[in-house]
Amino acid sequence: MLSKSQARAFFLGGTVVTFLIFIGLTVYSLAPGNDQTNSENITPQVVHGKELWEANNCMGCHSIMGEGAYYAPELTKVIDRRGEGMVKAILMSPVPWEPSGRKMVAYGMTEEEAEAMVEYFKWIGEIDLNGFDRIVSPLAKDKVQPTIND
Amino acid sequence: MKYKSQKVAYWFFALCMLLFVLQIVYGFIMGFARIGMDGLHEWIPFNTARAVHTNLLVVWLLTGFMGAAYYIIPEEAQRELVSVKLAYVQLISLALVGVAAIIGYHFNYWEGRKFLEIPRELDFLVVINVLLFLGIILLTLFKGKRQTTTALVLSMGLLFAALLYLPGMIWFDSQVTDSFFRWWVVHLWVEGVWELIMGGILAFLLIKLTGVDREVIEKWLYVIVGLTFLSGILGTGHHYYYIGVNNIWLIVGGVFSALEPLAFFAMAMFAVYMYRKGERNHPNKLALFWTVGASIVSFIGAGLLGFAHTLPQTNLYTHGTLVTAMHGHMAFWGAYAMIVLAIISYALPNLTGRKRYNNFTGNAAFWITNIGMLGMTVAFGVAGVAQVYMERKLKMDFMEVQNEISIHFVVLIIMASLFAAGVIMYIMExxxxxxxxxEALEPNND
Known part of the structure; x- marks a missing residue:
């Protein structure tokens, strides 16, 4: 029958071993040779876009790479689907964008801010997502005529 | 209660109740917005309501864990807390930081990173607060007459939870790396160290309520937390499938997260077996209900419903849909909310000296909240599966799908009303x- 000290050894041993493997895999997957993000394309404009993304908690409604709040559309490959002009117009609009009755906050961004957001979305759109991009943004691949509901 | 300083736990539990109510209020704001009733949009847009809803959940659960620790550690260590005054300072500062963060969310003062929206400036205050809490708990434990496994597991969980908060404070230029380390905090909290805290509280309650030998309970506690880490640490990989990192995580995350239900299954078996084995007929049946209930509902919510969409082949379609909300609601409810409500139900008669065991309202609260949460989970599940099918199989437009599934949010609101009624009953008690x-001090027979 298992003793308490054996149970403790199982807990401590299992934890240490799996944590070390986890660290090893983290180092491996973040190594430059395994980069799937085209990190060399992260320009100051892309970083500014990420700052705006966080400062306005866009993830509180939208999702990106599948992460977010599922209240508003997934924005991976949004530029492919909707085009730069439309994305910029929505971000710069002084009145709330209201597709199918669901309101978005009117951010009234400047041209420079909206461009940074577009660059950020473009960079996201080029990331290799292990096949998820084809499931979540099929319109981007097929170039189907966009509707006004997105 | 056995030590006067345990009284401080009551005020942590009271703060829990207040924050829990607020969390539900913001949940309703989101539910109504989803069926087109968004009259508060100008003041509380969806992203504000969501940040408040999820952050209040985290804060009230942490407040509950802290209250549990202030109640359990003196009894386990067999001594008073090293400083009651500092414990109250910690409580007040925790409440102030929490309130500041919540107010800030209404004025665009946040960091839009799912679950970790607290701005970095406030993060430092959180760290100071948690260090103070850990100082009080760990000093009490190590100055105590004994260091039990239950107390050590609970303290280890709290210490690791504090340490794991740190990777979430680092700035990364890349959204991918940012997400990667955000999960170090969120996943390794809820599917790792929080389970240690849950296990510690569960073991304490089972020892007190069933009368089963401490050595037996603590031995199995080690096995359960061992299984938790064995599956949960590498199970982090299920968040890495489709966020732009190496596909090695598809295999590692798939295999190990498929094992995660084992830990919850063991926890449920452990609680049920100890309950049946126990010879002590403790009069606080309500606390026993919440305790055993937590282990069973967490197995269903966190274990089974988690497994339902954790395999990469399934997750490819369910990632970023309401299926996640289905699993999330019942998992947090079963694993963490119910265990906090269990320790409160156990501690209240002992802290106040009023042995109001097994009253109607308390029993009704248990069943109504659980039935309400089950209904909410089903509503989210149906909406989620329909969303996956229409959006990702039939390639329908996002808002077109949202309109199709909005009826399920009407059901959600009805079920949430039932749940809220149960919570109100619990708070009335x-x-x-x-x-x-x-006057509630009891002689110490340990």
């Missing part, structure tokens, strides 16, 4: 108990 008193 909490209030009826009154405040803690020194």
């Amino acid at each position: 909490f209030v009826k108990y009154g405040k803690p008193t020194d």
Whole structure:
């Protein structure tokens, strides 16, 4: 029958071993040779876009790479689907964008801010997502005529 | 209660109740917005309501864990807390930081990173607060007459939870790396160290309520937390499938997260077996209900419903849909909310000296909240599966799908109303108990 000290050894041993493997895999997957993000394309404009993304908690409604709040559309490959002009117009609009009755906050961004957001979305759109991009943004691949509901 | 300083736990539990109610209010704001009733949009847009809803959940659960620790550690260490005054300072500062963060969310003062929206400036205050809490708990433990496994597991969980908060404070230029380390905090909290805290509280409650030998309970506690880490640490990989990192995580995350239900299954078996084995007929049946209930509902919510969409082949379609909300609601409810409500139900009669065991309102609260949460989970599940099918199989437009599934949010709101009624009953009982008193001190027979 298992003793308490054996149970403790199982807990401590299992934890240490799996944590070390986890660290090893983290180092491996973040190594430059395994980069799937085209990190060399992260320009100051892309970083500014990420700052705006966080400062306005866009993830509180939208999702990106599948992460977010599922209240508003997934924005991976949004530029492919909707085009730069439309994305910029929505971000710069002084009145709330209201597709199918669901309101978005009117951010009234400047041209420079909206461009940074577009660059950020473009960079996201080029990331290799292990096949998820084809499931979540099929319109981007097929170039189907966009509707006004997105 | 056995030590006067345990009274401080009551005030942490009271703060829990307040924050829990607020969390539900913001949940309703989101539910109504989803069926087109968004009259508050100008002041509380969806992203504000969501940040408040999820952050209040985290804060009230952490407040509950802290209250549990202030109640359990003196009894386990067999001594008073090293400083009651500092414990109250910690409580007040925790409440202030929490309130500041919540107010800030209404004025665009946040960091839009799912679950970790607290701005970095406030993060530092959180760290100071948690260090103070850990100082009080760990000093009490190590100055105590004994260091039990239950107390050590609970303290280890709290210490690791504090350490794991740190990777979430680092700035990364890349959204991918940012997400990667955000999961170090969120996943390794809820599917790792929080389970240690849950296990510690569960073991304490089972020892007290069933009368089963401490050595037996603590031995199995080690096995359960061992299984938790064995599956949960590498199970982090299920968040890495489709966020732009190496596909090695598809295999590692798939295999190990498929094992995660084992830990919850073991926890449920452990609680049920100890309950049946126990010879002590403790009069606080309500606390026993919440305790055993937590282990069973967490197995269903966190274990089974988690497994339902954790395999990469399934997750490819369910990632970023309402299926996640289905699993999330029942998992947090079963694993963490119910265990906090269990320790409160156990501690209240002891802190106040009023042995109001097994009253109607308390029993009704248990069943109504659980039935309500089950209904909410089903509503989210149906909406989620329909969303996956229409959006990702039939390639329908996002808002077109949202309109199709909005009826399920009507069901959600009805079920959430039932759930909220149960929570109100629980809080009514909490209030009826009154405040803690020194007259409730019992002789220490340990």
